[in-house]
Amino acid sequence: KNEVEQSPQNLTAQEGEFITINCSYSVGISALHWLQQHPGGGIVSLFMLSSGKKKHGRLIATINIQEKHSSLHITASHPRDSAVYICAVRSNTDKLIFGTGTRLQVFP
């Protein structure tokens, strides 16, 4: 079993839909990251969370430390949101452990 699990693995949506991607982890962490990766490989950091909730534009990230679970929400999805979204946890030994990613495709 992977230390960081994401679901779903693949997600398709129509433009405008509300999207949720889930992440569960089994190790002690100091922070959790949500990352976005476009074709070509570049990774962009969206959020770093250690508690509660953060919002940036149409993106919202939440974390429940007790349940070891985080969610990334995208409101009013748009085709340009199409990418791979990766959950990664910063372990207590300061190492990033990645989930396998969720491939999102948003169709017009």
Add this chain to the structure above:
Amino acid sequence: DTGVSQNPRHKITKRGQNVTFRCDPISEHNRLYWYRQTLGQGPEFLTYFQNEAQLEKSRLLSDRFSAERPKGSFSTLEIQRTEQGDSAMYLCASTVTGLQVGYTFGSGTRLTVV
């Protein structure tokens, strides 16, 4: 500062050849990480440095892989006698210890072994 820079962006090599990749982190960042990512998978940890010291090396790394960060600034990752299974995206990331600072990733080096 232009972020984390990786060179080259793409490398095609013949099986058995040696390759070397370079990563230039953000100058104030003392931690530098190397990851490998194959198609459809999340990045896998390879090794990391704090300043010039290599603190951990993954068991995934065979003896053909070596990494250095000689002056605590840029880092190189060398693969000797490349194999087709080494084909992957090699990612570098940097951060600062002790602070709630996120990681900054480079654009990666895509290696294709033919």
